Amino acid sequence: GAVVSQHPSRVICKSGTSVKIECRSLDFQATTMFWYRQFPKKSLMLMATSNEGSKATYEQGVEKDKFLINHASLTLSTLTVTSAHPEDSSFYICSAPYAKRLYTEAFFGQGTRLTVV
Amino acid sequence: RKEVEQDPGPFNVPEGATVAFNCTYSNSASQSFFWYRQDCRKEPKLLMSVYSSGNEDGRFTAQLNRASQYISLLIRDSKLSDSATYLCVVNLGGYNKLIFGAGTRLAVHP
Numbered sequence: 001g002a003v004v005s006q007h008p009s010r011v012i013c014k015s016g017t018s019v020k021i022e023c024r025s026l027d028f029q030a031t032t033m034f035w036y037r038q039f040p041k042k043s044l045m046l047m048a049t050s051n052e053g054s055k056a057t058y059e060q061g062v063e064k065d066k067f068l069i070n071h072a073s074l075t076l077s078t079l080t081v082t083s084a085h086p087e088d089s090s091f092y093i094c095s096a097p098y099a100k101r102l103y104t105e106a107f108f109g110q111g112t113r114l115t116v117v
Numbered sequence: 118r119k120e121v122e123q124d125p126g127p128f129n130v131p132e133g134a135t136v137a138f139n140c141t142y143s144n145s146a147s148q149s150f151f152w153y154r155q156d157c158r159k160e161p162k163l164l165m166s167v168y169s170s171g172n173e174d175g176r177f178t179a180q181l182n183r184a185s186q187y188i189s190l191l192i193r194d195s196k197l198s199d200s201a202t203y204l205c206v207v208n209l210g211g212y213n214k215l216i217f218g219a220g221t222r223l224a225v226h227p
Contacts, residue, residue: 034214034215043217043220093160093161102166106206108162109160111158111159
């Protein structure tokens with residue numbers, strides 16, 4: 001199956017700093033990737049759609065200047081949490097769609113647990 | 118109204134029990150449907166896709182009712198290893214944007 005690799009898996013940063021999270025499709029190309037956030041015991045919430053070679057599409061309520069997304073190649077999307085604050089502490093996870101014969105399956109990265117102190 | 122709604126549970130069942138999860142979705146234009154499983158602090162993984170005719174994979178049976186916008190998952194002969202959160206997922210089509218339900222937590226005990 002397709003593999004999506006996300007890095008880092010865990011990061012602790014100081015309030016006010018920026019953190020970059022990488023999402024790579026290792027054995028397939030992904031013109032679109034998705035970024036989700038999950039708070040403890042809550043559902044995954046779609047933050048934005050990352051589009052290769054063009055601007056990301058953000059969901060309602062997600063600040064695009066706060067969560068910068070870059071999708072510069074067909075295998076890499078990055079999410080940068082700028083000027084992080086404790087309330088940004090969460091589990092961030094990316095996914096990429098992979099077309100199979102009967103349906104398209106979403107493959108997920110391993111997730112990044114961000115703690116802002 | 119949430120786009121995808123699930124009973125959050127938790128469902129606490131003994132080994133060998135049969136358990137059913139339900140899910141409703143609000144967007145009638147939704148094109149494809151899935152059940153994902155998420156273990157604690159891990160990424161979600163596809164359990165099975167859901168077809169209109171219903172489909173079965175071992176102990177797992179999924180059903181879709183497009184008229185009622187309702188999806189179900191039945192787990193027979195529950196195992197301890199089935200303990201996880203089960204996510205109902207809807208694909209709105211186009212760019213394969215998946216919308217997740219809040220998940221139903223299952224705990225299978227000896």
